[in-house]
């Protein structure tokens with residue numbers, strides 16, 4: 073894809089040199105630990121009233137829809153890639169500072185990736201700002217935090233092993249650029265628009281957060297933890313909605329003639345490659361839909377495509393969808 077470079081600094085925070093711990097930013101993780109601790113305690117509460125909450129969520133979604141002058145409306149949520157619940161992330165726990173931060177600057181071997189990530193997140197923020205404005209709602213921009221190895225997020229400490237993620241507590245997207253190698257080599261999804269899809273998916277979680285979908289889902293899950301799980305549970309619905317929202321953003325890049333031949337195929341290949349069934353097949357050798365958290369390859373591809381084709385977030389209501397299949 074062909075992008076103008078985002079203005080410096082754009083919507084990017086470069087923490088690659090911090091070796092996993094901001095010496096000055098340690099407070100955030102501690103605070104998040106308190107918040108997360110509360111949420112986790114909530115999860116252990118007795119389940120009950122789950123259906124009522126589900127109803128509320130759907131109604132809330134429809135209200136937002138009817139308010140949207142231009143038809144924009146979604147709610148929000150957060151994923152691989154949303155904390156809490158991220159495998160590999162330890163809420164409230166700080167990563168040890170490394171005495172030897174990676175030197176960044178000068179000849180930065182990742183300079184092109186940094187610039188591209190900045191351009192995508194800045195552009196996606198611009199697009200969502202406008203869509204929120206048209207529907208009479210306010211949008212607070214997210215930023216992408218680049219880190220190397222590990223990072224203390226508002227959702228606790230996380231290592232690069234968790235992959236890119238969005239933290240609703242601090243409203244930031246986190247990315248270790250080495251994930252692009254994994255995406256290309258392990259998942260077989262290379263190309264710049266595959267990367268753009270991943271970033272746009274995370275920004276999609278931010279959109280869900282801004283719209284209040286994330287907090288509504290969290291509430292339902294606290295009441296009824298089982299509501300989150302399963303092949304058509306809330307977790308999968310949240311993730312597929314973020315894919316659809318990434319597609320809505322991609323639609324605008326198409327309209328602005330930013331796409332190169334093959335870009336959308338790259339994005340759809342990436343969405344397919346990170347499907348739960350694809351990953352389970354390659355890691356544990358069998359597919360268990362009841363343990364899905366993000367949706368199958370076909371579902372992820374098709375919800376991205378749906379958003380891309382329509383360009384309207386109204387078509388991303390995975391919560392009301394009777395079937396998550398195409």
Ligand SMILES: [Zn+2]
Nearest residue numbers: 151152153311
């Ligand atoms: Zn996600």
